[in-house]
Amino acid sequence: MKYIEVKIKTSQENLDPLTCILMDMGIAGFAVEDPQDFQALMEKKNSYDWDYIDESLMNYESMEAGITFYLDDTEDGRETLNQLEVLWKDGLMVQGASRNADSSILDELDGAQNLEKLESRPVPAAKMSWAVVDDSDWRDNWKEYFKPAKLTDRIVIKPSWEDYTAEQDELVIEIDPGMAFGTGTHPTTSLCIKLLEKYLEADQDSIIDVGCGSGILSIAAALLGAKDIAAVDIDPIAVEVTKENVELNGVSSKVRVYEGDLTKGLNEKAEIVVANLMADLVMMLSKDVAAHLTGKAVYISSGILIEKKQIVAEAIEACGFRILEILEEGEWCAIAARYLS
Incomplete structure (x- = not known):
């Protein structure tokens, strides 16, 4: 028009x-x-x-x-x-x-x-x-700047309108972000996926993806072998885009998508909770996330500027977690923590 x-x-x-x-x-x-x-x-x-x-x-x-x-x-x-x-x-x-x-x-x-x-x-x-x-x-003009990108040694993300031939052992996420947040090329996304690769036990772990955006982390978890993923976002547009991308990548049998506010009203438990949000939201979520973890589960969080990593890490520890590691890329970081049940 x-x-x-x-x-x-x-x-x-x-x-x-x-x-x-x-x-x-x-x-x-x-x-x-x-x-x-x-x-x-x-x-x-x-x-x-x-x-x-x-x-x-x-x-x-x-x-x-x-x-x-x-x-x-x-x-x-x-x-x-x-x-x-x-x-x-x-x-x-x-x-x-x-x-x-x-x-x-x-x-x-x-x-x-x-x-x-x-x-x-x-x-x-x-x-x-x-x-x-x-x-x-x-x-549509932004699409010319969205090209296939290798996020980790195994995970490649590509827009649905681009061709890409996967190399051996590569897992390709096909994405169309639509009006939802997330093309997958932000450092916080690759940091979260690196931590998922490390702490996710294939064919065993269930995952909750809080603030799923366009569904990239949920799809990555499914391709890496997670058996059950609950993706949740407060934005109804993000929910619809995630559903479309889940279908596009053939992982609908593993990923269930919900509209919700953080974990409120979500009666799910998982071995891993991943939240790529912002520092304040990560700290807020940390108070409630333990109720959604099973055993000594792992909490992966990002969207955190390096200058705020200390205050966020301390807030996570105060909620009963032990910091496992903090990864950094550019001005951003991601935190992996284990719940001490």
Whole structure:
């Protein structure tokens, strides 16, 4: 489907009256980029217990204030675009636009007062540009960067649309992440799989995969020989994507998929629980995971920045576990711990 992407660049003080004009026109959905919002967020970042901050957010000082929104590339969308272009000429808002524009349009918009606010400013009010875009541009273009990747000596992950010939002893996971989190190429995924390879006893172990995402760890466990896997995720989209990928890899007889919040409401016990989440969620889960383990079972966790490994390891130990090992890759780590029943 095609859309009209409209971008309006302006000064920070002009954002509010501009958004009022758009709402007057019936445009209710738009993204506002306000450098002051990002500045306030960065000033308070130490007050939040974040694991990770995107580097692009650190460059807010060079950010230009603006608004982005989309119109359907239809007759109605084009009419709205024409109404906008009455107010802009050559990309700049026309001074006196509220007086020069077709009065019938302004009557419909009820936006003259907001236009006057903009026109009273001594600087150019705003610059508008637009382009027709196809949703396939963002929906599918990422696929060109998702290629087959060897995660461990045995496990290879490949997208469903790529061809790959497995070498001897390789186990290939075929994946289509869809709208779910996880293409399998993140370091935390390979770290978890390495620990599964080490601690999983083929044809014996049952596994609970908490926060299964697109199902990669569950499928890996099944291919490595686990006899029974319960995959759980709070996101219904992830649940559906996991089911599809489980079917794609021919392991439906081993993997059962549930929608749920961590282990709440899950009446399962297993020899291994694997949780590739975030540091805070891993620590929260550690308090409850023992109830879902049999005997001296193993708890594998990741999604943990190395700078937080000590506090997470201590939290896991406080819940009755002994740390077996910690693997590191890049800025991430994974922890394997055994429950001392």
